[in-house]
Amino acid sequence: MLERHEMEVFLALAEELHFGRTAERLHVSTARVSQTIAKLERRVGAPLFHRTSHRVELAPLGRDLYDEVRPAWDRISAAVVRAVEPGRxxxxxxxxxxxxxxxxxxxxxxxxxxxxxxxxxxxxx
Incomplete structure (x- = not known):
């Protein structure tokens, strides 16, 4: 099972395709993004991203995971907002x-x- 912060880092990096921008977006360090993705890839057992010193792109497995997870994550996030808003x-x-x-x-x-x-x-x- 993936943890919430792992999903947020994965989804943000899949959209930004840049470790620095992902770190800024999530208000964490670049090292934290890199460590989280490395941990996630170890757990999955395959690379989710292809990276060089100049480029980051989704690996086929990463693209498949993103395509499956993004809509579900959006629904979960919206459900949480709907649950919290009446209290606010x-x-x-x-x-x-x-x-x-x-x-x-x-x-x-x-x-x-x-x-x-x-x-x-x-x-x-």
Whole structure:
């Protein structure tokens, strides 16, 4: 079984394909990213990434793992957010207004994203 931090490091590195950017994104050291991936590869028994001093790319096994895990991880993360939000008070009604066409387009897009993230909150434009 993979631990949460191992999954976060794996998914971030698979998306960034750069140890330094992955470390920045996760607020950890580059060495921590490297150690976590090495540990994960030992556990899996095969390389998940091909790396040189200039390039990082997913190995076929890593690509397969990413394609299987990413949607499940997104669902798990969303479920946790939905469980936590009512306790944090992200419910009720949000009323927003705008002037100007460009602002309206931006606001509608932002409202759709907010609705998706906070289904228990009513958004009124």
């Amino acid at each position: 008070g992200v419910t009720g009604t949000l009323r927003v207004a705008f002037t100007g066409r460009a602002a309206g387009q931006l606001l509608v897009a932002a409202a759709q994203e907010f609705r998706a993230r906070h289904p228990d909150c009513d958004v009124q434009i």
